[in-house]
Structures are given as structure tokens and as C-alpha cells.
Amino acid sequence: MSDRFPTIRPTRRLLLGTALAAPALLAHPARAAGEVIVRTPGGTYDDVMRRHVYDPFTKETGIVVRPVAATASKLLAMFRANNVELDLIDTGDGQLLTLERMGALAPIAYDKWRWSKGEDITPEVRRPQRVANFVYCTVLGYNKEHFASGAPNSWADFWNAGKFAGPRMLSDMASGSANLEFALLADGVPKDQLYPIDIDRALKSMDRIRPQIRRFWDTGALSAQMLSDKEVVAGSIWNGRLQVLIDRGAPLAYTWNEHMIQVQALGIFKDAQNVQGAQQLIDFMLQPEVQAKYSRDLIYGPTNMKAFPLLTAEERARAPGGERSMQTGFYQNATWWEDNRDRVNRTWSRWLQR
Template sequence: MTDLIRLNRRLLLGTALAAPFVARPALAAGEVIVRTPGGTYDDVMRKYVYEPFTRETGITVRPVAATSAKLLAMFRAGNVELDLIDTGAGQLLTLDRMGALAPIAYDKWRWTKPEDISPELKSANRVSNFVYCTVLGYSKEAFPNGAPDSWAQFWDAGKFPGPRMLGDMASGSAHLEFALLADGVPKDKLYPLDVERALRVMDRIRPQIRRFWDTGALSAQMLSDKEVVAGSIWNGRLQVLIDRGAPLAYTWNEHMIQVQAMGIFKDARNVAGAQLLADYMLQAEVQAKYARDLIYGPTNTKSFPLMTEEERARAPGGPRSTQTGFYQNNEWWEDNRDRVNRQWSRWVQK
């Protein structure tokens, strides 16, 4: 009798241990290491992507910080320490051209339909997970009778006086596009950028530039602390301040739409897990949630109907945004970055 009880206990224990694998045959093991921008971004993605993905697949997600230089160094040294790269589209394009990225497994996606991702926001080895934009932000207190509503007006320091800011090359790219818009170049004629002309236009506003910012945090701090009255700033950074009650605002006119994208190191330790995570992250329902909290725009066209009218109205890449803004040309920037870096360095040190 005792032996029978022991046998039954062993059978019951074996069944209990095996049950999760029987109920969830697709459960996978392992970890996906993701390069991310960090900070609040990680908090939002953990809530809407990483933790639900782990519950669904059994794969844990570990976000890490890594600069562009570190990503390049990893690949060149043949010592890839992460799997999925979540970064600016320009940086990812550089890695793609070096042959560092694996093809995106669109044909194996099970959560997201590839055709739902805007065609201009995906390629063989890269796929965009959100869009953001750089807007002309300003202090409502500094301009109670009307603020600058275009880059030409931003350049008019006589009519709209006060210290200003613009982005430095260290922010990702110098804001040469805004200089050319201020000089009368139409949005659809910006590229290829006339760098020499843009720098001549920059000469006119430089006495009013308090600082060329290199991080989103610095641009937000300068506006919040009233160090400047107007300047270029990422929409998400500014919207957070506005939502907290800061007397700030921005115009949608002539904003620059920019792209965040994902790629997978072809020599990654967990290519399969990274492919699954990219697929999971791009679902319409998932994108609508993290785009709302990050105040950015989704790349899945089916996400917009899931957002409120207010959320759609302030989403970069949405109907309103594409009518009044323009997409930054990442290919041009990556083709010319070294040259522009040299020209910018000489100009900014004059």
C-alpha cells in the first residue's frame, strides 16, 4: 500500500511539472537583450511590451544602454553582446550598410501583419516601431501677443525677441533643415541639403542662440527653466512639460518627422527570440498603448483607429502631422554625416 501511494505521488508530481509545457507548447526559453534609449522609455515598454511578451513566450527581456559607437565596436570586434537594436533609423542604417543586420522574418510573423506597417517604414533588415518629431516650441509667457509659427518667424529675432536654442550634431543631426526652411526652401525641395547655404542662414540667428543642445533632456530643461524662449525640441519631451502645466506650446507647422527603428544583429545569441519580440512589439493594440504613453506615433496603420481623437491629433506621423511636416531623409544624412560633421565643427567653433 505504501509503495502504491509513493508511485501515485510520483505520477502526480510528474504530471504537475509537465503540465505547463503541455498547456503552452510554444513556450520558449532564454533571454532577449535589447538596446533601448533608456529612462522613461524602458518603463513604458516594460509595461506594454516586455512583461506581456515574457508571459506569452517565457522569454525574458533585458533592456540595456548602448551608444552608436558601442554598437559599431561590437560588430567590428565580432563580439555582439545584445540581440535586438532599438535606436534611431540613421544609426540602424549605418549598421545595415555594414552588413551587421539579419533579415526581418516578416514571413514568420504571427502577431503582426507585415502589410499593416507603413511601406516607407520597413525594409528587408529594418522595421520602424514609432515615429517622433522635432517641433518649434516656445514660451507662451514670452509671446503673449502671438508666437513664431514658422522657422522664418523663429529667425526673425526683431519681431520675436529672446534667446533661442537649436539641436547640435551630437543630438543626432544639426537642424540645417530648419535653416533652409527659414530661407524659403520648400519642404519637398530640402534634400539634398545645401549645407553651405544652411550655415550662412545659421550665421544670422547665431547671436540669439543660447546653446546648441545635445540631448532631449537639455532642450526640455532650457525651455522649462526659461533659459530660452523658443527652439527646436522633440515633441514628446515638450508635451510632458505641457501636461505638467508648464506655460509652453508648439506649432505643428514645418515640424520634422523622425523614425525609431529595430534591427537584429545577425550574429546575435538569440536571433529567434529577437525576431519574436519585434513581431510582438508591432501589433496594432500594443503600439497604440505605448505610443499613447510616449506621445509618439505608431507605425502600424491599424493602431490609429484604436487611439482617441486627442491622441491621434498629437501623434507624429498621423494625418495632421504628415500634412504640415516632413520626413527627415536618413539616407542623405548617413551618406553625408562625416562631411557635415567636419563643416559643423568648423562653423560652431568660429
């Protein structure tokens, strides 16, 4: 599971089979009828969603929303043990695809929506059993002071350590995926021909830049820290993590060229105790006015196309999935990654040990 947000709160854990459960769940042996339990990334994300989604939803419907933290492995174990202790899953699209293929997810009731309209959701992220609540992206970030005379503007530039010298970073598989797409772009592969990924070619491209890689980051927090502390002067980083540093005055910047758009999505356990409440929460969360508010605070892009006009021109310009983003970026193929994750993990581990 990737860490696109600040550290997950450790105070709540989910009951899995005979594993120990946290007091938060044990205190509610009989679930309240008016409660939806949501798996979230935790931390600041929960604060933003409570302000713009959970509390307004409770006021509108009387249904209480309770966020909890759970890793991908816990979600899988919960389903396999037939011991579903939550209703709505808010996580990376690839993780939901895995659950969908296991038969764990209920259909999204688009035809029952009353706050939102299914046809307003970007088609690329609207699926029968999962729907995106926002998109984020991985960009090429850099230190403006270090590159005062000219900054890298493509992954080919990033790979050109002679012209754009300095320590770098890229993502590790532990972050969710390694930056194989960027390695191929640097090697001359067009954006629309990245998939299926040629793993061998990508790693051969990685060989060329590896001496300049100070570290392969495994969390969003680490990537932000390395760039902020000048441990590296350029690297891949999630746009939200980088924008926070820029807004605080750090001498950092990024290029929109060749950024990778990624998806955070919603799915409902088919055996959840409150499927209906979870359906309502998705509907409420994706309405334009609500989505514009939390997308603005998270610095990510809305998936309801009618939310974009509610953002300022500046907010739209820096929103993944917007008009500018679609012209210069590309969607990561979550299906390819889930189909090939085990193979890439093995190959990546061997490559790192060389």
C-alpha cells in the first residue's frame, strides 16, 4: 500500500479472523445501523474528509462515518476469512482491482445516485465495481536553486546526468510501483506505447541512471524529506507532497511534462453490514461541490468533470486530470501492474541486489 498521505494513525486496527482487534471495534460488537466504516489512508486525509465529506454527510443523512486504517493485506485477509468489519474501501485503484477479481466487491449503484450523476464522472475512472474519488500524479520535481541555469524538463533530461548533474531519487516497489514507465520514457518509448511494459528494457534504462540514485523511496514522506533537505536535487514525487513544500516557500518546482496520473478509488465489500449506507456515502462524496472542496485541500484532481469549474484558474492549472494534465501526462495502467506485480517484484529485487 502506498503512502501518499501523512503517516496512518496507529490507534485503530481491524479485526481479522482470530487476530486481536482494537478497542474501537470491540466497543461496537453490534454495529449501529446508522454507521458506515471506511478504510482510509489516515492522517491528514481523515481530517480533510471529515471536514468536507463525513460530517456534512452525517448532518444530511444521520449516518455516522467512522474511518479506520487497514493495509492491503488486511483487506484481503478480511475477505478470505469471511469476516468483513468495514463497509467502504478508499484506497489505490490497483488494490481494489485485486479485490474485485476475488469477487469481494459490490456493484456501484450509479442508477440510485441522487447527489451525483454517473455520466459526470471521468470515463477512465468509472467502473462497475469501483469509482475514483480523486486522481493524483507523480511528477519530476527538482531544486530550483541547484538548476538555476536550466532545469530538467523530461525524463530523458533526468537521465542525462552529465548535463543535469546531482543526486537523484526514484520510487521503490514498496511505494506501490517502481518508476519503470519513466525509465522507458527516458529510453525513447512514446507515452501511448508504454504498456505492456518491457521490464527488461526498463531495467536496462535504470542501469544508466542508477549510480546517480541516492535512494529509492518507499513512502511519500521520505521523498518529500529528501528533496526538502537537499539530499537529492531531483526525482519522482507525488504532486501533493511536493506542492505542500512549495507552498511553504521551499525553492522547489516540477514539470508537468510526462507526469503519471494515478487513481484513488472507492469500492464496497459485497458482504458489508451497511452496503446501502456505503452507496450513499460514495454518491455524496462525488458530487461536484463536495469533491471540489476536498480536492482543493488535498491538492489532487477531482473525477467529477463538473467539479473543475468550481476551482479557481490556479487550482485547475495544478490539478491532475485537468485539461493541462491530460495534454502532458498519461494514466498509469493499474490492470497491467496488478497482472504483473509478482513478476516485477521478483525482477526488481534481483536488480537491486546486483
